[in-house]
Amino acid sequence: MSGSNLSLLLHLYYCLCCLSFGNAFDTITSSTPINDSQALVSNNGVFRLGFFSLSSSTDHRYVGIWYNNRGVLEESVIWIANRNKPLKDDSGVFMVSDDGNLVVSDGQNQTLWSSNVRNPRGVNVSAQILDTGNLVLKANGNTVWESFWEPLNVFVPMMRLSTNVRTGEKVELTSWKSSSDPSTGSFTSGLQPLAIPENFVWNNTKPYWRSGPWNGHSFTGIPNMNSFVLEGLSLVNDNQGTFYLTLAFFNSSYLSYLYLDPQGISRQRIWDDEKGNWTTYDSPAETECALYGKCGAFGICNSQKPSICSCMKGFKPNNIDEWNSGNWTNGCTRINQLRCHRLNNTDSEPDDNEYGFLKLERIKVPDFAEWSEHLENECKNRCLNNCSCIAYAFDAAIGCMSWSKDLIDIQKFSYGGLDLYIRLPRSELDKKNITVAIIITVVIGTTIIIVVSLIFLLRWMNKDRDRTGRRVYVKFEELAMFEDNGKETKLHQLPLFKFEELATATIDFNPSNKLGQGGFGPVYMGKLLDGKEIAVKRLSSVSGQGFEEFANEVLVISELQHRNLVRLLGCCIEREEKMLVYEYMPNKSLDAFLFDSTKRKLLDWKNRFNIIKGISRGLLYLHQDSRLRIIHSDLKASNILLDEEMNPKISDFGMARIFGGNENQANTGRIVGTYGYMAPEYVLRGHFSEKSDVFSYGVLLLEIISGRRNTSFYNNEHFFNLLGYAWKLWIEDNILALADTELVSKQCCHQEILRCIHVGLLCVQEHANYRPSMSMVISMLNSEIIDLLSPTQPAFTAALHEESLPNNKWSINDVTITNIEGR
Numbered sequence: 166m167s168g169s170n171l172s173l174l175l176h177l178y179y180c181l182c183c184l185s186f187g188n189a190f191d192t193i194t195s196s197t198p199i200n201d202s203q204a205l206v207s208n209n210g211v212f213r214l215g216f217f218s219l220s221s222s223t224d225h226r227y228v229g230i231w232y233n234n235r236g237v238l239e240e241s242v243i244w245i246a247n248r249n250k251p252l253k254d255d256s257g258v259f260m261v262s263d264d265g266n267l268v269v270s271d272g273q274n275q276t277l278w279s280s281n282v283r284n285p286r287g288v289n290v291s292a293q294i295l296d297t298g299n300l301v302l303k304a305n306g307n308t309v310w311e312s313f314w315e316p317l318n319v320f321v322p323m324m325r326l327s328t329n330v331r332t333g334e335k336v337e338l339t340s341w342k343s344s345s346d347p348s349t350g351s352f353t354s355g356l357q358p359l360a361i362p363e364n365f366v367w368n369n370t371k372p373y374w375r376s377g378p379w380n381g382h383s384f385t386g387i388p389n390m391n392s393f394v395l396e397g398l399s400l401v402n403d404n405q406g407t408f409y410l411t412l413a414f415f416n417s418s419y420l421s422y423l424y425l426d427p428q429g430i431s432r433q434r435i436w437d438d439e440k441g442n443w444t445t446y447d448s449p450a451e452t453e454c455a456l457y458g459k460c461g462a463f464g465i466c467n468s469q470k471p472s473i474c475s476c477m478k479g480f481k482p483n484n485i486d487e488w489n490s491g492n493w494t495n496g497c498t499r500i501n502q503l504r505c506h507r508l509n510n511t512d513s514e515p516d517d518n519e520y521g522f523l524k525l526e527r528i529k530v531p532d533f534a535e536w537s538e539h540l541e542n543e544c545k546n547r548c549l550n551n552c553s554c555i556a557y558a559f560d561a562a563i564g565c566m567s568w569s570k571d572l573i574d575i576q577k578f579s580y581g582g583l584d585l586y587i588r589l590p591r592s593e594l595d596k597k598n599i600t601v602a603i604i605i606t607v608v609i610g611t612t613i614i615i616v617v618s619l620i621f622l623l624r625w626m627n628k629d630r631d632r633t634g635r636r637v638y639v640k641f642e643e644l645a646m647f648e649d650n651g652k653e654t655k656l657h658q659l660p661l662f663k664f665e666e667l668a669t670a671t672i673d674f675n676p677s678n679k680l681g682q683g684g685f686g687p688v689y690m691g692k693l694l695d696g697k698e699i700a701v702k703r704l705s706s707v708s709g710q711g712f713e714e715f716a717n718e719v720l721v722i723s724e725l726q727h728r729n730l731v732r733l734l735g736c737c738i739e740r741e742e743k744m745l746v747y748e749y750m751p752n753k754s755l756d757a758f759l760f761d762s763t764k765r766k767l768l769d770w771k772n773r774f775n776i777i778k779g780i781s782r783g784l785l786y787l788h789q790d791s792r793l794r795i796i797h798s799d800l801k802a803s804n805i806l807l808d809e810e811m812n813p814k815i816s817d818f819g820m821a822r823i824f825g826g827n828e829n830q831a832n833t834g835r836i837v838g839t840y841g842y843m844a845p846e847y848v849l850r851g852h853f854s855e856k857s858d859v860f861s862y863g864v865l866l867l868e869i870i871s872g873r874r875n876t877s878f879y880n881n882e883h884f885f886n887l888l889g890y891a892w893k894l895w896i897e898d899n900i901l902a903l904a905d906t907e908l909v910s911k912q913c914c915h916q917e918i919l920r921c922i923h924v925g926l927l928c929v930q931e932h933a934n935y936r937p938s939m940s941m942v943i944s945m946l947n948s949e950i951i952d953l954l955s956p957t958q959p960a961f962t963a964a965l966h967e968e969s970l971p972n973n974k975w976s977i978n979d980v981t982i983t984n985i986e987g988r
């Protein structure tokens with residue numbers, strides 16, 4: 166206790182010294198080294214750099230960085246310079262040496278650690294501890310070294326774990342030797358630049374754990390990832406050969422980090438203000454099943470089973486005695502060889518009927534996936550037609566994965582994961598399925614009979630009631646259609662409205678009650694007998710179209726609850742009528758405000774930013790947080806409704822897609838959407854994903870800021886849409902001109918507006934992979950991610966005159982960014 170008080174005093178003294186010399190106390194230079202009793206503190210006071218000992222070995226002195234006044238050093242230290250060469254006494258110095266390096270040297274002038282960079286002598290060198298906990302060495306203003314480049318075992322927000330596939334350079338975490346000894350342990354954690362990047366932990370050089378492929382917002386092999394981490398984690402391909410993993414929390418005052426413990430397990434610690442201590446969270450990687458290759462090749466690990474390892478169907482243990490004694494490392498082998506393998510001719514065309522795929526659900530897919538940009542059906546056929554392909558998996562966000570080597574490190578989850586399809590000879594596939602097939606046939610047969618008789622019964626009842634002029638019943642064949650889709654639905658819990666009830670509420674669908682025209686029919690305002698206001702969407706009965714959309718909307722939205730999604734109150738299926746009943750939104754839709762020259766004035770920046778953020782939260786919920794993963798597919802201004810407080814609610818789920826499982830979900834033969842909002846990959850190839858929603862969101866965002874429709878540039882000779890216009894302004898470094906003059910004249914929030922436009926441009930980039938995920942978008946809007954990448958040219962701006970662009974556009978952009986972000 167007295168020790169720490171003393172050092173505090175000394176620190177204070179030191180600070181005063183520094184001040185008197187005109188130096189910041191977060192920086193050291195060649196003339197201001199620090200000794201054992203001195204320290205640096207970052208500007209925000211969160212991190213401290215200095216000398217310390219751990220409670221277990223007080224005679225070992227280290228130079229490092231830790232969270233200032235946050236629990237014991239064992240838990241708060243994030244970086245150590247001389248982890249392998251501790252000082253033996255308090256004679257150490259941390260300084261900028263003559264050769265321009267940061268060094269730790271002892272009383273005998275022996276260098277124990279050096280940053281080891283080559284600096285020209287005599288340049289102006291200084292090292293500063295930043296608010297992120299990063300120690301940055303600068304020579305003449307250029308960064309030459311960072312402590313984030315040589316991390317300890319701790320991964321803090323804003324740090325980047327990276328791998329450069331061209332140079333092989335890596336930034337990795339390295340575990341401590343033991344919980345009391347910070348010297349280099351045997352475990353490292355970093356990114357493995359596979360076809361689809363993954364996070365790996367290695368024991369020395371052997372893989373010890375892997376995360377499973379990254380799907381754009383999480384690792385598919387970690388089903389129960391902490392949502393805090395999930396929100397902030399992103400894996401970025403900078404397209405210069407570097408992949409990196411980085412973490413950013415919505416609220417930067419939230420103290421939390423991930424670390425690799427001495428046993429090779431990644432864990433998370435969160436600072437608990439109330440307890441005044443760190444809370445350590447259990448890791449998903451802790452089960453025995455998480456160990457790399459626990460069950461060997463073609464073995465599946467399931468921690469729910471008494472004997473965790475089993476061979477896949479069609480496989481048997483390589484060594485039955487070893488296997489039964491619980492040594493599974495040798496794995497499994499095929500019972501019947503695949504024929505094309507027997508022939509040794511890996512490229513021969515196999516007989517289509519000879520093979521099939523066995524579907525394994527909720528799987529951590531094996532290591533060594535190969536990747537291709539195929540749609541689900543092509544993915545399957547491509548695998549089927551190539552003898553060396555032994556398994557495939559498809560994920561809408563990742564694409565097509567296939568395997569041609571031994572399948573290793575497969576885990577079965579009780580939720581999450583991906584579906585893996587294993588190639589097996591028909592004979593294997595059919596073996597046990599005969600009885601199952603019989604059962605299925607019987608069940609289907611019976612169901613059909615029951616459904617058909619029900620339909621006849623109900624038809625007959627309907628007729629009866631119709632003639633007697635009494636109440637008309639719902640036709641249940643439509644309901645049956647929902648259910649044989651195989652999708653679960655809460656339809657039965659969804660209130661059914663009577664036709665008369667809705668007709669009365671809307672005064673017989675009076676044109677004066679019409680609110681607007683949705684994609685598949687008009688929407689009316691109505692008032693129920695109890696006074697409750699509703700909006701009724703009536704599917705046009707004439708076209709006969711739209712039932713699919715209706716069913717889809719009911720399926721999707723009855724599952725969802727979020728304050729930025731419109732709420733479905735019920736539906737009505739009667740006679741030829743299909744109607745959806747929603748909560749009523751008094752301020753109608755966003756387009757009615759945004760594109761109306763007088764009403765637009767009512768939308769100040771606060772409103773617009775609130776709308777932008779609300780839409781992003783609604784979308785994030787659809788993409789990632791709801792039980793289903795949903796792509797909206799038709800996001801546009803007229804589908805954003807506004808409640809009495811101008812809070813946005815996303816509506817119209819007629820074209821939304823539920824992801825996961827079902828085929829054809831990442832591809833559609835029928836391109837439906839709204840011109841100007843559809844992403845290029847969707848228009849051109851029918852391919853959609855979360856990133857195509859992000860594109861529409863970006864268009865919407867730019868529309869909200871500019872108050873102009875994307876498509877309002879028809880006759881302009883220079884750019885044929887808003888995106889082209891925005892890009893031109895961006896290149897000319899005049900992007901604020903995009904914003905509605907109403908907003909700009911207020912002078913209030915130019916930084917925020919610029920940031921929003923920047924985010925918008927990132928969302929409308931041509932290449933889907935460059936576009937940020939919605940969680941990234943939210944972090945960027947909230948300024949949790951400070952350094953935004955430069956956007957590349959948006960899609961659909963080809964009409965832009967290239968020759969009018971300045972040549973050095975990138976450097977201009979970089980300048981713009983730093984200007985925007987400098988706070």
Ligand SMILES: *[C@@H]1O[C@H](CO)[C@@H](O)[C@H](O)[C@H]1NC(C)=O
Binds near residue numbers: 200201202203255
């Ligand atoms: C560290 O430097 C300060 C100021 O130069 C000095 O007062 C103090 O005695 C030094 N401490 C050690 C342990 O050398």
Ligand SMILES: *[C@@H]1O[C@H](CO)[C@@H](O)[C@H](O)[C@H]1NC(C)=O
Binds near residue numbers: 272
């Ligand atoms: C260490 O080096 C400094 C300057 O280079 C010198 O003044 C000092 O005497 C040296 N100390 C020892 C113990 O060699």
Ligand SMILES: *[C@@H]1O[C@H](CO)[C@@H](O)[C@H](O)[C@H]1NC(C)=O
Binds near residue numbers: 290291305306
């Ligand atoms: C050295 O760099 C610092 C900040 O980078 C600057 O304030 C200082 O003026 C520079 N000194 C010289 C001699 O260039």
Ligand SMILES: *[C@@H]1O[C@H](CO)[C@@H](O)[C@H](O)[C@H]1NC(C)=O
Binds near residue numbers: 369
């Ligand atoms: C890590 O690898 C070493 C050999 O390189 C081995 O002795 C040790 O048991 C391994 N640790 C674990 C936890 O598997």
Ligand SMILES: *[C@@H]1O[C@H](CO)[C@@H](O)[C@H](O)[C@H]1NC(C)=O
Binds near residue numbers: 416417419
């Ligand atoms: C961020 O977290 C701090 C402390 O946990 C809290 O006081 C603050 O209100 C939070 N800020 C926001 C914007 O949520």
Ligand SMILES: *[C@@H]1O[C@H](CO)[C@@H](O)[C@H](O)[C@H]1NC(C)=O
Binds near residue numbers: 236237441442443
């Ligand atoms: C904080 O937790 C660590 C271990 O997790 C414990 O050693 C320490 O005593 C705790 N500190 C306080 C103030 O509770």
Ligand SMILES: *[C@@H]1O[C@H](CO)[C@@H](O)[C@H](O)[C@H]1NC(C)=O
Binds near residue numbers: 487494495
């Ligand atoms: C398991 O089997 C492998 C290969 O047969 C052998 O090398 C290893 O020592 C065995 N492990 C144990 C724990 O028996």
Ligand SMILES: *[C@@H]1O[C@H](CO)[C@@H](O)[C@H](O)[C@H]1NC(C)=O
Binds near residue numbers: 508509
């Ligand atoms: C099949 O390949 C193996 C090694 O790849 C080889 O030893 C064997 O002779 C080949 N068999 C035939 C029938 O070509």
Ligand SMILES: *[C@@H]1O[C@H](CO)[C@@H](O)[C@H](O)[C@H]1NC(C)=O
Binds near residue numbers: 535551553554569
């Ligand atoms: C079959 O798959 C292997 C491994 O993925 C690949 O190398 C080979 O080119 C493929 N053959 C054909 C005909 O596509």
